[in-house]
Amino acid sequence: MAARRTAVKALDWAAFAxxxxxxxxxxxNALKTRSDALSARLAALPEKPPAIDWAHYKxxxxxxxxxxxxxxxxxxxxVPEPVDTQTAKxxxxxxxxxxxxxxxxxxxxxxxAEYEQQLQKLRNMIPFEQxxxxxxxxxxxxxxxxxxxxxxxPHKPIADL
Numbered sequence: 091m092a093a094r095r096t097a098v099k100a101l102d103w104a105a106f107a108x109x110x111x112x113x114x115x116x117x118x119n120a121l122k123t124r125s126d127a128l129s130a131r132l133a134a135l136p137e138k139p140p141a142i143d144w145a146h147y148k149x150x151x152x153x154x155x156x157x158x159x160x161x162x163x164x165x166x167x168x169v170p171e172p173v174d175t176q177t178a179k180x181x182x183x184x185x186x187x188x189x190x191x192x193x194x195x196x197x198x199x200x201x202x203a204e205y206e207q208q209l210q211k212l213r214n215m216i217p218f219e220q221x222x223x224x225x226x227x228x229x230x231x232x233x234x235x236x237x238x239x240x241x242x243x244p245h246k247p248i249a250d251l
Contacts, residue, residue: 100124 103122110118142164147157215229227234235245 124251134184142161144157144161147160151157216225218226221229237245
């Protein structure tokens with residue numbers, strides 16, 4: 091019993107409660123109450139069930155051999171426990187998620203560095219009120235109109251507008 095008790099993961103009820111919407115708070119409270127009641131009942135059980143006093147039953151039961159037969163069958167009885175097939179899958183998913191998280195953080199830091207460079211470029215730029223068209227085209231080359239290739243207004247291909 092103790093091995094099974096330690097195998098059960100403890101829930102962080104405070105973190106769980108933060109994610110529960112207000113309209114489902116009553117259901118959450120009912121779940122927590124039921125879980126606490128079951129945990130208390132489980133904790134009240136002894137680690138091992140009490141041993142059967144076979145000698146007492148041998149003296150109390152009149153039919154000879156009946157208690158011996160029950161004792162033999164009881165000792166041969168093996169209650170199958172369900173096999174845990176999901177923990178390995180969950181652990182694999184958790185490792186995959188951790189790997190994806192590390193990759194995402196790494197990519198995010200690279201994007202942040204790129205955005206910091208762009209932000210620094212914009213901070214060091216001449217204010218728009220003081221810019222000439224030459225300064226604007228130097229700061230933003232994509233805004234330059236190609237009058238040689240497209241001599242008529244809007245000096246860009248229609249598909250780019």
